[in-house]
Amino acid sequence: MGRVFIGNFGGQGILYGCKSCGIYLTSHGELTSPNFNGSTGPAMLFKRVWNVYTGALEKRKMTTGWHVVRDVSCLNCKARIGWMYEMAYETHQEYKEGQYILECELISREHAFSDPLGADKIRNSSEAKPPVINFERPPGRVRRMPSVPTESDNVSTDSENDYEMRRHQDRRNFVSFFTGRP
Numbered sequence: 050m051g052r053v054f055i056g057n058f059g060g061q062g063i064l065y066g067c068k069s070c071g072i073y074l075t076s077h078g079e080l081t082s083p084n085f086n087g088s089t090g091p092a093m094l095f096k097r098v099w100n101v102y103t104g105a106l107e108k109r110k111m112t113t114g115w116h117v118v119r120d121v122s123c124l125n126c127k128a129r130i131g132w133m134y135e136m137a138y139e140t141h142q143e144y145k146e147g148q149y150i151l152e153c154e155l156i157s158r159e160h161a162f163s164d165p166l167g168a169d170k171i172r173n174s175s176e177a178k179p180p181v182i183n184f185e186r187p188p189g190r191v192r193r194m195p196s197v198p199t200e201s202d203n204v205s206t207d208s209e210n211d212y213e214m215r216r217h218q219d220r221r222n223f224v225s226f227f228t229g230r231p
Contacts, residue, residue: 087131095148
């Protein structure tokens with residue numbers, strides 16, 4: 050199967066981990082919304098999650114409508130901790146696509162540890178200023194970049210309607226693939 054690599058992309062603030070084994074999952078900076086419900090109670094929506102694996106695609110009826118989702122489990126202890134939204138059938142629910150729901154009952158919440166070298170204190174200090182770097186232009190000829198073509202240059206561009214039609218056709222193909230209906 051190969052070697053499993055565990056990542057920790059924590060930082061300042063609050064970190065979330067698996068309640069069963071304590072492995073790092075995500076940080077508070079990735080939180081999209083804390084106002085969701087799962088099968089065990091309150092849940093949160095996150096943009097990115099690490100140290101998880103996803104299950105097979107399923108079509109599920111949820112409180113906000115039909116969605117294509119995958120169960121999400123801990124990479125270390127294999128405990129189910131939530132699900133991932135692959136596709137929403139309703140356009141006003143599309144913001145969830147590609148994001149993860151972690152159920153509060155199945156994850157732990159901890160404050161991040163401080164940096165032993167003190168880099169976190171320097172970074173947050175008002176006295177710390179970024180270094181100033183001065184770049185000098187080398188002597189010689191300056192090359193100009195070609196201009197970006199415009200519609201007046203007879204370059205064909207897709208209209209907004211063409212883009213939307215292709216996007217909705219792709220969604221219909223995706224749905225028909227998983228549901229077996231055209």
